[in-house]
Amino acid sequence: MKKIIYIIIAGCFFTSCVAVKEYEKVNLSDPDMNLSASKSSKFETSAQLYRESASGANGGKSGGGCGCN
Amino acid sequence: MKIFISIISLFFITISFAQEQSEDSSLTYKKRVLETTEIDFLSSYYTQDGDNAAVTGGIGTEKLTDFASDIVISIPLNDDDVLTINATISAYTSASSSNLNPFDNSGASSGEDDDDDDDDDDDNNSTRKLNSKLASSVTGSPWVESTGESQKDVWVNGNVGYSHSSDNRNKIWSANLNFANEYDYTSFGFGGSHTWLFNEKNTEFGVKGNAFFDTWNPEYPTELDSYLEADKNLNNGFFNNISILNQNGNVIDKDGTEVWNPNKYSYIEDKSRNTFSLSLSFSQILSKNAQFSIFLDLVQQKGWLGSPLQRVYFGDRSNFYVGNASSIPNYRSSSNKDVFQLADDIERLPSTRFKTPIGARFNYYINETFVVKTYYRYYTDNWGVDSHTAEIEVPIKITDKFTLYPTYRYYTQTAADYFAPYEENLSTQEYYTSDYDLSSFDANQYGLGLKYTDIFTKINFWKFKLKSAEIRYNHYDRSTGLASDIISLGFKYLFE
Numbered sequence: 132m133k134k135i136i137y138i139i140i141a142g143c144f145f146t147s148c149v150a151v152k153e154y155e156k157v158n159l160s161d162p163d164m165n166l167s168a169s170k171s172s173k174f175e176t177s178a179q180l181y182r183e184s185a186s187g188a189n190g191g192k193s194g195g196g197c198g199c200n
Numbered sequence: 201m202k203i204f205i206s207i208i209s210l211f212f213i214t215i216s217f218a219q220e221q222s223e224d225s226s227l228t229y230k231k232r233v234l235e236t237t238e239i240d241f242l243s244s245y246y247t248q249d250g251d252n253a254a255v256t257g258g259i260g261t262e263k264l265t266d267f268a269s270d271i272v273i274s275i276p277l278n279d280d281d282v283l284t285i286n287a288t289i290s291a292y293t294s295a296s297s298s299n300l301n302p303f304d305n306s307g308a309s310s311g312e313d314d315d316d317d318d319d320d321d322d323d324n325n326s327t328r329k330l331n332s333k334l335a336s337s338v339t340g341s342p343w344v345e346s347t348g349e350s351q352k353d354v355w356v357n358g359n360v361g362y363s364h365s366s367d368n369r370n371k372i373w374s375a376n377l378n379f380a381n382e383y384d385y386t387s388f389g390f391g392g393s394h395t396w397l398f399n400e401k402n403t404e405f406g407v408k409g410n411a412f413f414d415t416w417n418p419e420y421p422t423e424l425d426s427y428l429e430a431d432k433n434l435n436n437g438f439f440n441n442i443s444i445l446n447q448n449g450n451v452i453d454k455d456g457t458e459v460w461n462p463n464k465y466s467y468i469e470d471k472s473r474n475t476f477s478l479s480l481s482f483s484q485i486l487s488k489n490a491q492f493s494i495f496l497d498l499v500q501q502k503g504w505l506g507s508p509l510q511r512v513y514f515g516d517r518s519n520f521y522v523g524n525a526s527s528i529p530n531y532r533s534s535s536n537k538d539v540f541q542l543a544d545d546i547e548r549l550p551s552t553r554f555k556t557p558i559g560a561r562f563n564y565y566i567n568e569t570f571v572v573k574t575y576y577r578y579y580t581d582n583w584g585v586d587s588h589t590a591e592i593e594v595p596i597k598i599t600d601k602f603t604l605y606p607t608y609r610y611y612t613q614t615a616a617d618y619f620a621p622y623e624e625n626l627s628t629q630e631y632y633t634s635d636y637d638l639s640s641f642d643a644n645q646y647g648l649g650l651k652y653t654d655i656f657t658k659i660n661f662w663k664f665k666l667k668s669a670e671i672r673y674n675h676y677d678r679s680t681g682l683a684s685d686i687i688s689l690g691f692k693y694l695f696e
Binding site for chain 1: 613
């Protein structure tokens, strides 16, 4: 857990050294650069939720709503 | 309870933030959060097979097919607010869940609603019908798909979400309500989130809380349910006129000393299953071509966390069967088509579970043709499960309208403390399961997708303008022998 906290703190320090301007975000705005799971993979994720013990930490569902995980 | 109070507090705090934002409205020009109504249609066909069905105690066919459809409508209410409505319907046929009552194929109760809820009047009808059969005609097998009502089911889900963005778009809050229902399970849920963007929108921090208040409408394995219904008398109810066989294939004396006696079995008392989750997310732009995010979830579950459908066979108890005595030596083989072992109990698992998954995404834009998307997750819980997930997708723009999506995903997990295979749990244990989803395994998933994108939406149907269409195929192999395939179709329309 300590490592995780260190990583998060280190990540926060990145904020002070990088500031990409809005007009420089053309590539970052590409739909394929989206940092969330794609909508079209919803049912693949749902199948994994049923077949595996782990879930969550993907910006989506982490449990509840079904008699599954 | 503390988590629950925290989530409720978060919900109201987000609402108060929103009110603050609306009072702070500016007259300067601002881009709409969503220009027009968007509609996403998604369908999938899923099929799987394996040899470790949990309903039949860790052996038996896991054959299952599922057809699911999903629609998401996102409606801009004004410049700042978006209403999202999501409805999903998923219809499946399952060989393993059909074996909740494995005796259907023998004609015992085919066509009846006989999956044996304890207060289901139809059980009496099916039991009478079963008793009218000769003992020798009542058979079943974990390797044969039964034909009763539990063979198929429909899961429906509805979700309504509302989001509000501040005038400078640096704060976003949202709230959602959720409902889901299937034949033995009902769920109500709600949640809220707040996202802050700063450092010229290079950095993003989000907090999300969700609560689900779910309830089992439990269905039990036929022989166990019938055993309690007949007041543990094997000469009454379901077992009247049905011969019970021992391991040697001999018919037992139901009044003797060597009898089937599932004395650990009882109906579940706490039918609730509540889930409370708190999610933190952090995203950072690293350069003009790279960005990453980190997710941390804290999830607490309470209530009946096992499944009342799933049988367990103890290694320290004698075995008893119904069906063809000559098939008993081949019980573990898929060649067994006509004998079924009577369960010792349903799975029993602790009433609380605390899960801690942490995940990270890193995306890199290589050039106009290639993007690399990666994901890693570490997961741990207090049931003894640790897992790692690694995924990579490389979108390849083959033309200005078509993109290929090759993907690979690796998953591994350790077994839960309470898992043991068929006949390896002991009756002296407090908790036990033979559900291979809680076993130790590795899994590989390979996939390919193709997406058509038309930013000018030239293809129209009435007021629907096609923005994108996508097809995806994935194959999944688990080291336990389970294999599955899924094909998905998605269409995104603008509605004007």
